[in-house]
Amino acid sequence: MSSIPSPIPVLSPLRMQRHPRVVVVLTVVLLFAGGGLMMHAESQIQVLGLLAAFLVTFAIADRTPLGQEIAAMCGDYGGFANGVAFVCALGLIAVFHGEHYTLLVLATVALFSTACIALNLQLAFAGMANFAGAAFFVLGSYTAAVLTAYSWIPHPLILIVSGLVTGAIGVILLLPVLRTRGHYAALVTIAFGLLLRSLLEVNDTLGGPQGMKIKGFSVFGLDFNRMSSIGSWDVSFYLPYAVLSISIFAVAFTLIRCIERSWIGIALDTVRCDETAASVFGLSIARWKVVAFLIGNAVIGVAGALYGMMNGFVTPNGSGLGDSLLMLSIIVLGGLGNFWGAVVAAMVILVIPEKLQAIQEFRLLIFALLVLAILLFRPSGILPRPTRDLSRFIGPPGADA
Amino acid sequence: MDPGIIVQYLFNGLMLGVIYAMIAVGFSLFFGVLDVIKFSHGDVVTVGAFSSLGAAGLAGGLVTLPPVLALASGIAAAVTIGALVGVIIGRVLVLPLRHAPGVNVLLATLMAGTVLREAIRLGVPNGGNPKPFPALLPGGTIKAGSFSVGIDSVMILVAGLLLVLGTHLLITRTRFGLAIRAVAQDGEVARLSGIDFQAVVLGAFALGSALAAFAGCMLGLYYHEINFNMGVLLGVIGFASAVVGGLGSMLGPIIGGFLFAGVQTLVVVALPISSAYKDVIAFAAIIILIAVFPTGLIAERRSERV
Numbered sequence: 083m084s085s086i087p088s089p090i091p092v093l094s095p096l097r098m099q100r101h102p103r104v105v106v107v108l109t110v111v112l113l114f115a116g117g118g119l120m121m122h123a124e125s126q127i128q129v130l131g132l133l134a135a136f137l138v139t140f141a142i143a144d145r146t147p148l149g150q151e152i153a154a155m156c157g158d159y160g161g162f163a164n165g166v167a168f169v170c171a172l173g174l175i176a177v178f179h180g181e182h183y184t185l186l187v188l189a190t191v192a193l194f195s196t197a198c199i200a201l202n203l204q205l206a207f208a209g210m211a212n213f214a215g216a217a218f219f220v221l222g223s224y225t226a227a228v229l230t231a232y233s234w235i236p237h238p239l240i241l242i243v244s245g246l247v248t249g250a251i252g253v254i255l256l257l258p259v260l261r262t263r264g265h266y267a268a269l270v271t272i273a274f275g276l277l278l279r280s281l282l283e284v285n286d287t288l289g290g291p292q293g294m295k296i297k298g299f300s301v302f303g304l305d306f307n308r309m310s311s312i313g314s315w316d317v318s319f320y321l322p323y324a325v326l327s328i329s330i331f332a333v334a335f336t337l338i339r340c341i342e343r344s345w346i347g348i349a350l351d352t353v354r355c356d357e358t359a360a361s362v363f364g365l366s367i368a369r370w371k372v373v374a375f376l377i378g379n380a381v382i383g384v385a386g387a388l389y390g391m392m393n394g395f396v397t398p399n400g401s402g403l404g405d406s407l408l409m410l411s412i413i414v415l416g417g418l419g420n421f422w423g424a425v426v427a428a429m430v431i432l433v434i435p436e437k438l439q440a441i442q443e444f445r446l447l448i449f450a451l452l453v454l455a456i457l458l459f460r461p462s463g464i465l466p467r468p469t470r471d472l473s474r475f476i477g478p479p480g481a482d483a
Numbered sequence: 484m485d486p487g488i489i490v491q492y493l494f495n496g497l498m499l500g501v502i503y504a505m506i507a508v509g510f511s512l513f514f515g516v517l518d519v520i521k522f523s524h525g526d527v528v529t530v531g532a533f534s535s536l537g538a539a540g541l542a543g544g545l546v547t548l549p550p551v552l553a554l555a556s557g558i559a560a561a562v563t564i565g566a567l568v569g570v571i572i573g574r575v576l577v578l579p580l581r582h583a584p585g586v587n588v589l590l591a592t593l594m595a596g597t598v599l600r601e602a603i604r605l606g607v608p609n610g611g612n613p614k615p616f617p618a619l620l621p622g623g624t625i626k627a628g629s630f631s632v633g634i635d636s637v638m639i640l641v642a643g644l645l646l647v648l649g650t651h652l653l654i655t656r657t658r659f660g661l662a663i664r665a666v667a668q669d670g671e672v673a674r675l676s677g678i679d680f681q682a683v684v685l686g687a688f689a690l691g692s693a694l695a696a697f698a699g700c701m702l703g704l705y706y707h708e709i710n711f712n713m714g715v716l717l718g719v720i721g722f723a724s725a726v727v728g729g730l731g732s733m734l735g736p737i738i739g740g741f742l743f744a745g746v747q748t749l750v751v752v753a754l755p756i757s758s759a760y761k762d763v764i765a766f767a768a769i770i771i772l773i774a775v776f777p778t779g780l781i782a783e784r785r786s787e788r789v
Contacts, residue, residue: 211586213593258774266726268520268589270770273719277766284760403715407597410590447601450594454576457591461583 106159107166109152113139114170120433121187122178129437136430164335167422171328175321185320187436189392191429192327193385196334198412198424200381203338205410206419206467207347208374209354211268214275216405218248218379221278222386223296223396224288230297230391237299241330241387248383249376256375260368267371275406282398293397296390299323307394323392330388334381335421341377342419350374351470404446411449414456419467487629494632494640496748497741498705501643504740505698506721507728508650509569509691511736514725515667516687519577519588523596524695525718530568531696532709533603535561536616554619558700565696566689568599573688578681596718604711613710616703639701647737650694654733663687695721716762723769727776743768 116139120132143149156163171192178184197219204212212218225244229235235243255274259266283291298307299322306322341347352360353370361367390396412431416423435445506528513521538560539553572595580588604610620635654660662683665673674680698717703709720743728739750764 205586209584209586211589255770258770266773268586269719269722269726270773273723273766273769273773276715276719277763277770280762280766281760284763404597407593411594414590444601444605446597447605450597450601453594454591454598457583457587457594458576458579461587 102155102159103162105152106156106163109156110163110166110170114167114174117429118174118177118184120429120437121174121191122181122184123437126438126440129434133430133434168328168332172325175324175328179315179317179321182318182320185318185324186392187433189320189324189327190389191425191432192324192331193389193392194409194412194432195425195428196327196331196385197382198409198416198428199331199334199338199421200378200385201409202413202419202421202424203341203350203381204374204378205413207342207350207354208371210371210375211410212252212271212375212378213268213403213406213410214271214278215382215409217275217278217401218252218382219386219389219409220282220396220398220401221248221251222383223390224282224294225383226387226390227294227296227396228288231294236301237391238301241384244387245380245384248386249380252379253372253376256372260371272403275401275403279398279401282401289397291398293395293399295395296393298394299326299388299391306391320392323388327388327392330384334385338377338381339421346370346373348470408446408449411453414453415449417467485629487627487631490627490630491632492748492752494636496744498636498640498643498744499747500741500744501640501647502698502702502717502740503720503724503743504647504737505643505694505701506717507724507736507740508647508733509695510722510725511728511730511733512663512687512691513573513577514730516663516670516684517577517581519581519585520592520722521572521577521688522589522592522718522722523572523599524592524691525714525716525721526596526599527565527568527692527695527714528699528702528717529603529709529711529714530599531561531565531699532616532703532713533607533614533699533711534564534696535700536614536703536709537607539617539619550619550621553617557619558697561696561700562693565699566693569688569692569695570685572692573685577688578684596714600711600714607711610711613708616707616709618704618707620704636705639705643698643701646694646697650690651733651737653690659683659686716765719769720765723772727772743772746772 116132116136120129120136123129123132143153171188174188175185178188197215201212201215204210222244225247226240229240229243230237255270256267259270282288282293288294298305300306304322306326307319312321341350349360349365349370350373352363352365353367357367360370408431412427413424415431416425416427431445431449435442441448506524509524509527510520513519513524535557539557542553542556572592576591576595577588580591607614618635620638623634624631625634625637654663662673662678663686665676665678666680666683666687670680673683699709699714702713702717721740724739724743725736726739727742728735728737730736746768747765750768751761754764
């Protein structure tokens with residue numbers, strides 16, 4: 083790879099190295115501009131063009147030295163890049179402040195990305211497959227529906243309570259199979275997802291197949307659904323939801339990134355890679371699996387609760403095995419353990435079928451085939467998780483040899 | 484309670500048990516030879532049901548066949564296509580991925596199942612709706628007091644029991660079965676003894692999938708209706724039966740299948756709740772049984788060397 087000369091001499095690595103932060107800002111702004119256009123695009127030609135542009139960008143980043151350099155730079159300045167990304171996301175909201183549909187799509191992508199980061203914590207870090215991701219998401223929405231209808235708990239607290247409920251149910255489900263090895267946890271999550279769906283469909287107190295209405299989010303007397311202007315600005319009522327969704331995404335992102343970077347993350351990696359070695363070193367496998375499952379499902383529940391409040395209703399429809407597999411497709415496509423990869427993949431999987439009516443019907447088939455291809459030919463995903471590098475704590479390799 | 488009704492329930496339970504056992508045997512075979520769980524297995528059942536429907540319909544549409552020949556063509560199509568699908572999934576997905584983390588195989592086979600399911604839903608005309616399955620077996624009922632049962636149901640039950648017995652004999656009494664058991668015990672030693680590893684593995688996949696496809700055909704004949712996503716429930720139940728009976732043994736999944744059917748039937752009989760909760764009970768039973776027998780009734784004997 084290194085023998086290929088850089089195709090664009092003007093942007094030679096030497097000049098880029100001098101202003102790394104500028105490069106990072108430009109890259110992130112460019113990516114978010116592309117994402118914003120994708121969410122806003124209406125004609126099929128535009129969507130196809132943007133998809134092609136995305137593939138070209140990806141190929142450049144993956145295959146050319148220049149692209150690899152820029153990608154490495156964004157990795158080195160990870161915290162800075164994430165901050166810029168947050169500002170860019172708020173910028174997108176400001177740009178599209180009056181567009182109902184674009185803001186709805188943006189908030190949806192943010193909330194599903196949040197859920198997928200949580201799934202990453204379970205699958206990529208702790209090595210536990212959760213085949214009921216969509217079920218826990220819908221469970222969060224139903225909890226919010228019940229709590230907004232029958233209680234006076236303030237809405238921000240409802241989000242937290244929904245997270246606690248889904249997290250607790252997940253742990254109750256997991257406890258019996260903790261003593262075992264192998265894939266019983268996977269089977270139990272599949273069975274739970276199917277159980278929840280059929281229960282919601284036949285149970286009349288939770289609305290049956292029609293589902294339940296959910297009151298809109300309101301905080302300190304500010305009802306999100308009635309909001310039509312900020313000062314002299316006319317805004318869509320989805321704007322506060324979009325801001326809140328992105329904030330929740332940012333909190334979940336930071337929380338799970340901190341977990342990954344801390345000794346908890348190292349413990350999870352160890353448990354995933356080699357249970358025997360982990361228990362030799364005194365790590366409780368059961369405890370770490372419970373921790374990952376609890377936190378993951380709680381985050382999924384919070385995202386689901388806000389998603390339900392934003393939509394105003396929830397039905398059992400989104401909780402099937404197909405939807406859970408779609409969520410797992412997102413994290414496999416994005417690369418196990420790679421958060422921004424999950425965001426990109428969430429956008430591809432959620433937005434493209436909405437915009438290209440031709441593939442709406444075939445989306446499960448297409449994404450299943452895509453995941454199969456990735457598992458066979460590029461098992462680490464489109465954007466692989468970077469290898470954990472702890473050398474800065476112990477000095478450069480070979481220093482003490 | 485009226486004895487006739489009890490016999491009726493017993494018959495239903497046996498029927499379910501045979502079908503579950505036929506599916507569970509496949510899970511146990513795959514886990515035995517490759518230590519993998521192949522979650523597309525339930526959808527192979529659907530593939531079997533739909534191919535027999537297609538073949539019987541096609542044969543019946545072109546020339547007016549007696550039902551016996553239509554039935555034969557339906558069964559032949561189900562078994563052939565089912566075995567073929569199993570071999571393709573084994574060759575293309577499971578064998579290349581067998582050294583990858585277990586979760587990857589699980590995900591890959593779940594996705595393969597989704598591909599099969601969606602291909603049926605989109606490929607079969609009006610595939611999203613339940614399809615009527617023709618009654619190819621002779622009609623008529625056997626009556627004994629308040630108990631009555633269709634002759635077709637008895638034939639299906641007997642055929643299923645014979646097949647399960649035949650598979651058991653095939654595994655325990657023939658050279659091919661010996662090869663499967665050898666590979667299951669230790670693939671490398673089996674290879675050293677001159678067993679063609681890949682052929683045996685694919686043979687096991689063909690056998691398990693053909694059984695599942697036949698089970699799909701039986702389901703169609705019994706319930707007179709098939710559905711593109713019936714495989715999801717059956718796959719989960721089949722896997723749960725195999726786990727409860729003990730993965731990796733041959734008798735275990737058969738016992739597990741009957742046990743599972745027994746529990747399901749008992750709960751439906753004993754609890755005064757609406758039949759709408761049938762699936763909910765099935766899944767709850769899976770979770771509870773897995774919690775109670777996490778390593779199966781017939782536990783696999785193995786120690787771990789580190």
